[in-house]
Amino acid sequence: MSQNEKKNSSASKYREILISITLFIILDIGVLLMNFFISAQIKQDAVNVGLAGRQQMLSQKIVKSVFQIHFIQNYGQGEGRRIDVPRKDLETSATIFEQTLMGYYEGRMVLDQNLEPVYLSKAETKRAQDLVQRTLNVWGPLKQKLEPIIKSKKDTVDLAVSINTIIHVLRKDLTLLDLTSDLNFELQKTSANRAEILRLIQSGGIVLALGNFFVLLFHFFGKLRERDEEIERYSQGLEEMVTARTKELRQSQNQLIQLNENLEQMVENRTKQLKDSQAQLIQSEKMASLGQMVAGIAHEINTPLGYVRSNIEAIKETQSDISSVAKQFGLTQKKLINGQLDDIEDLLRKNHTMLKDLTKNPAYAQSELLLDGAIEGMDKIQDLVLNLKNFSRLDEADMKEVDLNTGIDTALKIAHNVLKYRVMVTKEYGNIPKIKCYPAQLNQVFLNLLVNSAQACEKPKVEGYKGHVLIRTFSDGEKVVIEISDNGIGISDEKLNKIFEPFYTTKPVGKGTGLGLSIVYQIIEKHNGQISVQSKLNEGTKFRIELPTVTSEQEGSATAGLFAEDEPEDSPFKTKAV
Amino acid sequence: MKYTILFVDDEPQVLISLSIVFQKDYNVLTAQSGIAALEIIRRTPLVHVIISDQRMPGMPGVELLKSVKEISPTTMRILLTGYADLDAVIGSINVGDVFRFVNKPWKNDKLRETVRLACQISEKMNNLYLQHQTPGTSLDSQELMTDARVLVVDANKAHLQAIKELFVSDYTVYTAATVDEAFRIMKSNSISVLITEAMINDTDGVDFLAAIREVQPDTVPILLSDSKDAALAVRLINQGRVFRYLIKPFKREVLKTAVQSAISQYNLFKKRPSMNLRRQEEELILGDSVRPKPTEAEAQPDILDRARENIKNRPTY
Numbered sequence: 001m002s003q004n005e006k007k008n009s010s011a012s013k014y015r016e017i018l019i020s021i022t023l024f025i026i027l028d029i030g031v032l033l034m035n036f037f038i039s040a041q042i043k044q045d046a047v048n049v050g051l052a053g054r055q056q057m058l059s060q061k062i063v064k065s066v067f068q069i070h071f072i073q074n075y076g077q078g079e080g081r082r083i084d085v086p087r088k089d090l091e092t093s094a095t096i097f098e099q100t101l102m103g104y105y106e107g108r109m110v111l112d113q114n115l116e117p118v119y120l121s122k123a124e125t126k127r128a129q130d131l132v133q134r135t136l137n138v139w140g141p142l143k144q145k146l147e148p149i150i151k152s153k154k155d156t157v158d159l160a161v162s163i164n165t166i167i168h169v170l171r172k173d174l175t176l177l178d179l180t181s182d183l184n185f186e187l188q189k190t191s192a193n194r195a196e197i198l199r200l201i202q203s204g205g206i207v208l209a210l211g212n213f214f215v216l217l218f219h220f221f222g223k224l225r226e227r228d229e230e231i232e233r234y235s236q237g238l239e240e241m242v243t244a245r246t247k248e249l250r251q252s253q254n255q256l257i258q259l260n261e262n263l264e265q266m267v268e269n270r271t272k273q274l275k276d277s278q279a280q281l282i283q284s285e286k287m288a289s290l291g292q293m294v295a296g297i298a299h300e301i302n303t304p305l306g307y308v309r310s311n312i313e314a315i316k317e318t319q320s321d322i323s324s325v326a327k328q329f330g331l332t333q334k335k336l337i338n339g340q341l342d343d344i345e346d347l348l349r350k351n352h353t354m355l356k357d358l359t360k361n362p363a364y365a366q367s368e369l370l371l372d373g374a375i376e377g378m379d380k381i382q383d384l385v386l387n388l389k390n391f392s393r394l395d396e397a398d399m400k401e402v403d404l405n406t407g408i409d410t411a412l413k414i415a416h417n418v419l420k421y422r423v424m425v426t427k428e429y430g431n432i433p434k435i436k437c438y439p440a441q442l443n444q445v446f447l448n449l450l451v452n453s454a455q456a457c458e459k460p461k462v463e464g465y466k467g468h469v470l471i472r473t474f475s476d477g478e479k480v481v482i483e484i485s486d487n488g489i490g491i492s493d494e495k496l497n498k499i500f501e502p503f504y505t506t507k508p509v510g511k512g513t514g515l516g517l518s519i520v521y522q523i524i525e526k527h528n529g530q531i532s533v534q535s536k537l538n539e540g541t542k543f544r545i546e547l548p549t550v551t552s553e554q555e556g557s558a559t560a561g562l563f564a565e566d567e568p569e570d571s572p573f574k575t576k577a578v
Numbered sequence: 579m580k581y582t583i584l585f586v587d588d589e590p591q592v593l594i595s596l597s598i599v600f601q602k603d604y605n606v607l608t609a610q611s612g613i614a615a616l617e618i619i620r621r622t623p624l625v626h627v628i629i630s631d632q633r634m635p636g637m638p639g640v641e642l643l644k645s646v647k648e649i650s651p652t653t654m655r656i657l658l659t660g661y662a663d664l665d666a667v668i669g670s671i672n673v674g675d676v677f678r679f680v681n682k683p684w685k686n687d688k689l690r691e692t693v694r695l696a697c698q699i700s701e702k703m704n705n706l707y708l709q710h711q712t713p714g715t716s717l718d719s720q721e722l723m724t725d726a727r728v729l730v731v732d733a734n735k736a737h738l739q740a741i742k743e744l745f746v747s748d749y750t751v752y753t754a755a756t757v758d759e760a761f762r763i764m765k766s767n768s769i770s771v772l773i774t775e776a777m778i779n780d781t782d783g784v785d786f787l788a789a790i791r792e793v794q795p796d797t798v799p800i801l802l803s804d805s806k807d808a809a810l811a812v813r814l815i816n817q818g819r820v821f822r823y824l825i826k827p828f829k830r831e832v833l834k835t836a837v838q839s840a841i842s843q844y845n846l847f848k849k850r851p852s853m854n855l856r857r858q859e860e861e862l863i864l865g866d867s868v869r870p871k872p873t874e875a876e877a878q879p880d881i882l883d884r885a886r887e888n889i890k891n892r893p894t895y
Binding site: 295296298299300301302303304305306307308309310311313314317361362363366369370373376377417420421422 | 588591597598601602631636663681683685
């Protein structure tokens with residue numbers, strides 16, 4: 001459910017309540033107003049009814065007064081009775097009666113019993129109006145009959161008038177009485193009707209209010225129930241949702257576990273691939289440096305091979321001359337022994353010439369030099385091959401106690417062809433203890449650093465510049481330190497931070513793999529040693545290697561080196577992150 | 579009169595050996611470094627041949643030979659080295675303009691023949707130099723330049739087109755995707771510069787160049803290759819007598835410069851055929867004897883075969 005719908009629904013809910021309340025208030029006010037109105041009418045009714053009663057009374061009073069006057073005039077005058085009192089009563093009664101009657105007829109202020117002014121409303125119902133009309137019809141002539149009596153200022157009333165009046169009054173009064181009585185009754189009936197209506201309205205109002213209340217209540221309960229149901233539903237839905245979610249969660253957890261397993265497998269595979277490719281890279285770096293070395297070594301071997309071959313060829317070329325001289329001399333000697341001396345003189349002369357020619361042949365004259373040279377060349381080749389063997393130390397792949405000075409010398413001999421054209425090497429070897437290490441690997445380190453130094457000195461900066469590499473070794477008993485420094489081009493600070501990173505190279509593409517120094521770093525790390533570098537641009541570079549005299553591998557478990565693990569600790573492919 | 583030869587090697591034993599082998603027939607000089615060698619070249623009136631090692635402290639052989647060429651152009655330059663790395667070989671072609679590239683260990687008789695041939699050429703060239711006091715410079719190159727014809731041979735049509743586009747505005751450019759096509763074009767047009775791939779389909783560029791030499795000895799060859807085979811480069815020097823050797827990919831400017839130099843060279847050969855080392859060499863090897871000219875009817879494979887045969891039987895490197 002969106003926020004908007006929610007708002008709308010709550011607004012409609014409130015509207016319902018508002019409508020109900022408004023309805024309730026309107027109803028109440030309506031009932032109240034009706035009550036007021038009808039109450040006011042009832043009050044008026046009471047006045048009307050009261051006055052109607054008075055009319056009855058007045059009509060009788062008129063009759064009474066007329067009779068009194070008649071009696072006083074005819075029978076009671078002597079007794080001191082006067083007619084002006086009843087005549088006064090008659091006048092008053094007649095006036096009030098007429099006034100009241102007019103009030104019923106048209107609605108006006110009249111005097112009540114206590115002679116207080118009160119409003120009399122016009123007759124309401126048809127019947128009442130009819131009664132009023134009829135009363136007026138009766139009253140008119142009656143009043144005319146009464147007029148002379150009332151208006152007579154004399155103490156007496158004309159008898160004829162009096163009798164006439166009495167007869168008339170008697171005749172009409174009953175009608176008048178009936179009419180006023182009927183009016184009274186009618187008014188009462190109207191009032192009662194009104195009261196009934198009021199009651200009806202009141203009870204209707206109560207019923208309606210109650211109805212409204214119940215409707216509201218019902219509605220409210222309905223809403224409440226709906227709400228409850230909704231909540232129920234919602235909570236049920238929630239529960240379902242929670243269940244579903246839990247299920248989902250469990251599924252995704254399972255998936256995650258699966259994924260994790262896959263990932264682990266993948267990581268394992270990748271690691272293996274990485275290791276393989278790293279191994280390949282290291283191998284290719286080895287091949288690259290080997291290639292570089294091969295170029296130098298091929299030259300180193302081919303040069304002595306060249307002069308050895310040349311020398312031997314030169315000597316071989318003299319061989320036939322030597323043979324013929326020897327043959328000639330043998331022949332001469334044979335002739336001398338046999339005493340064949342006929343042409344001995346020619347023979348000796350020829351011998352002399354041949355010998356002279358032979359000795360003039362530089363290859364013969366200097367054959368000893370040539371042979372010495374050949375032997376020296378052989379020695380050089382032999383030495384070189386031995387060095388190669390020492391350097392690679394393929395027969396010593398495991399740890400061995402060696403003198404590092406010897407290792408450096410081996411590397412120097414291997415790198416000789418690279419170094420000799422570029423730099424002068426100074427050795428300052430200290431008295432260092434033998435350390436247990438992988439000699440082939442450390443030799444690789446020395447060779448790499450030496451070749452780097454030589455290459456750093458390749459471009460002479462100034463006239464008279466001479467490349468110089470200084471190798472120092474010393475020990476403080478705990479560790480052996482090897483320093484290889486040069487006065488070459490140096491390394492800038494930003495490059496210095498990266499030189500041990502794999503694949504970092506400043507050489508052009510194809511010339512260096514950028515692995516040389518990272519492999520150096522790994523090898524030194526494997527020996528629990530440290531390698532550091534200091535350099536200044538255009539002044540030179542100094543590499544410093546520190547190797548502990550006691551390596552941790554020596555302190556390793558007693559079975560170390562007995563059983564081969566999947567990946568032997570000393571495998572060159574088991575590399576640590578740099 | 580003995581020829582004067584100079585050996586340069588940082589290994590004294592090499593110098594001793596070569597001195598003993600050559601001192602009977604030559605006036606042998608030796609130097610243990612490039613600087614010492616240059617000193618001798620400057621001092622000595624004429625050194626016919628210099629035979630230098632490549633790997634030496636201080637100055638490598640190619641650099642030495644380059645300097646020697648400047649100081650004494652008629653001194654024939656031979657590189658004698660224990661390891662032919664590609665840079666050195668290509669440098670010896672493009673920079674050192676070497677006569678031969680000889681690997682150690684060498685064979686004395688073959689080296690002797692090579693040195694003898696080089697000495698004879700040097701002597702001839704020197705005589706020519708004496709005749710024309712200012713060789714090369716007096717040529718009206720501009721006039722001849724306009725007539726330059728370039729033939730490009732490459733099995734890769736896209737390469738052919740690209741190279742043609744590079745030169746078509748300056749020279750008359752012919753293209754050939756096969757050896758046969760190239761021979762056909764060369765039969766009817768005299769070509770100044772030949773730009774060829776090291777391997778055209780199945781034909782070895784070295785053999786092709788040797789065959790071309792028989793058809794048009796003055797054509798100056800430039801070889802393009804994407805192979806970094808130093809041995810091939812050595813053969814190109816010794817047998818192909820290639821003028822320039824460019825490793826693909828190269829910059830356009832490099833090829834342009836190479837072609838310009840080749841055209842100058844061609845113009846020089848045209849004006850003074852005797853300046854063509856290759857001709858001299860051929861004449862000296864074969865003597866003045868009748869050299870069978872390739873006839874019109876002769877099929878291309880025969881030319882190639884004969885070129886191959888000639889190379890095989892040559893007594894020099």
